Amino acid sequence: MPRKKPYSGKQKKLQLQEKRKRKQSGENDSDEGSNHEENDKVASSSKVEEDVSQAQPLYQQPIQSTKSLDTNRYRLQFLQESNAKLKKKRELGRQILHHVSELELEVCEDDSEPYIDIAKRPPWHYNCSTAELQKTETKYFQEYVEKIFAEHDINKLSYFELNLETWRQLWRVLEMSDIVLIIVDIRYPMLHFSPALYNHVVNDLGKHAILVLNKVDMVPPELVIAWKEHFLLKYPKLHIACFTSYPKEAITNIVPGKARKKRNRGGRFAINMGARELLEICESIVQKKVDLSSWRHKIESENEASGFNEVINEIHEDTIECPSSEKYKNGMLTIGCTGSTIRYLSDPHTKTLLYPGLVFPSKCDKALQVLAGIYPISQVREAFSAVRYLCERINVVNILHLQHPDPPSKEWSPYDICEAFAIKRGMITAKAGRPDIHRSANLILRMGLDGRLCLALRPSGFTQNRDI
Known part of the structure; x- marks a missing residue:
């Protein structure tokens, strides 16, 4: 007999999901052709109508039942950054940190620039059917998002x-x-x-x-x-x-x-x-x-x-x-x-x-959104930008008592801080046996979110009028 091939838990989970869908639709396991058709139908129905190109859905969950509410109904969706941009940010993670003054902690607002408006519910009436209402709201929201992308530089927009x-x-x-x-x-x-x-x-x-x-x-x-x-x-x-x-x-x-x-x-x-x-x-x-x-x-x-x-x-x-x-x-x-x-x-x-957390459009720094917990740390694909923002405003090296991984050097980069913290905590990759900088960076950001590394912004004029 030929040797059995390894069968992962993920494959088993997918098989059970497909079997459940066939059972609910009244089909037999042998109806393979109709099963593929049903899978395509479920995939198309789960796609959000207003899906914007390059939008990244977070916390995607498997659909448990076609009859119950969609488990992914309120999943977060943010605009995804390109791989080229992420690669450039990772390279910047090796550049030297430059600590900023206390004035940089103040939120400087430009009153001449109006804030970005939020999406408001379009006019409706009680005689309107559910399908008509959803169609109107979908069309309005698509136009709202397109207007924001047309009027503002996409590179300066925050996650929303x-x-x-x-x-x-x-x-x-x-x-x-x-x-x-x-x-x-x-x-x-x-x-x-x-x-x-x-x-x-x-x-x-x-x-x-x-x-x-x-x-x-x-x-x-x-x-x-x-x-x-x-x-x-x-x-x-x-x-x-x-x-x-x-x-x-x-x-x-x-x-x-x-x-x-x-x-x-x-x-x-x-x-x-x-x-x-x-x-x-x-x-x-x-x-x-x-x-x-x-x-x-x-x-x-x-x-x-x-x-x-x-x-x-x-x-x-x-x-x-x-x-x-x-x-x-x-x-x-x-x-x-x-x-x-x-x-x-x-x-x-x-x-x-209550309703699921909603991130409004603005022009704040994306790294700051990560530190504030607005963008999930678990979904961050490039952590050095947020680590840099934190370390340039509070002395993380002294607070965590880190030793430079390259002793002759006295200058720190976000990469060095993550590597030093990984060595101190014993975070080592399983295969290569190297310091796990990604896990280390994730922990530093979570310490910032929890307040153990406490960064707090200040209103304009706070430093000057602090002792008054």
């Missing part, structure tokens, strides 16, 4: 969401919400905050927007105050609340030149800071039209405990209600969240709507 399904969920959430929470990371608030979204919510829709400055324990108190004043000055209709799940860490200042310990994300959470402030803002908005006493009671009771179980309603299009112009329908305050969710929103008189 190209999945229409994600934008659709945003449109419906904004229509249903009484209050929209714009949750941003205090270290990179201008990356997460969209002036176009603020203008649309406050001016076009006539609704209230609350900016939640999250993770305030990661930066000095004076920086939190500076960002709060910055947003109040530029966006006067914006309500602002500061939030953190680790208030004890917010009391202590950051020690320069030392890596922060990783925050314990498991187990019970510490009593948070900011829930009461958020509640008071909501109370001032609703003006006693909604009873939020149970929410207040919950916050006060949680001051005596360190954790709780939270229930949040995630909205899908097939279960979404028709938007209503009536505020506080059925005596309930409806809150829509953009960005990561926060705690203490679950309440009998509040309804929290």
Whole structure:
């Protein structure tokens, strides 16, 4: 007998998926010709109608069932960089680092250049069929993306969401919400905050927007105050609340030149800071039209405990209600969240709507988007640009106590830092036995994202007015 060929788990998984599809369509395993036809049909249906050329879908999942919702419905889609551009960036990774001054940490804004507008839901009416509505929205979104690429240099554009399904969920959430929470990371608030979204919510829709400055324990108190004043000055209709799940860490200042310990994300959470402030803002908005006493009671009771179980309603299009112009329908305050969710929103008189994270178009540095977690680190194909951005603004070599892999040299490049960190951590490739620089770079970026290597941007004029 001939020797059996190796059969991988991946091949077995694909075989089971094909068998499941044949079973659901009522076909036999022997109908090989019709099986190929069915596979082509599934592949074509899973392709997003608004797919832009060179768009890279992230977190692609295998389709489990043709009858259930598509598991890839809300997958991220960003414009993919060419291989030639990635090769050039990798070569730049061996060039020497040049540390920048503190002024480079300030966000310099050009008021003469208008912000890039967001995609807004085209006009519609209740008599419109689902097919007509989807066709209109698809056509509008294609024109919106084409307009952005035509008006702006594609090399200067940031990563932004190209999945229409994600934008659709945003449109419906904004229509249903009484209050929209714009949750941003205090270290990179201008990356997460969209002036176009603020203008649309406050001016076009006539609704209230609350900016939640999250993770305030990661930066000095004076920086939190500076960002709060910055947003109040530029966006006067914006309500602002500061939030953190680790208030004890917010009391202590950051020690320069030392890596922060990783925050314990498991187990019970510490009593948070900011829930009461958020509640008071909501109370001032609703003006006693909604009873939020149970929410207040919950916050006060949680001051005596360190954790709780939270229930949040995630909205899908097939279960979404028709938007209503009536505020506080059925005596309930409806809150829509953009960005990561926060705690203490679950309440009998509040309804929290979530949708997948959405990246708005802007002109911020793509390397900074990686550090801020806007673009998934696990999907980064070239990490040296982001490592350079981080290491030129904080002294990673001293913080991590690295030794140069080439001792006579005293100058560092992003490649050298990744190699030195790989040697220190014992990260070695399996085949060649060399320092695993890619794994090392990935870990450095994750330490930056977690705040262990804490980089925080500052509003314009912060350095000059810091001691005032």
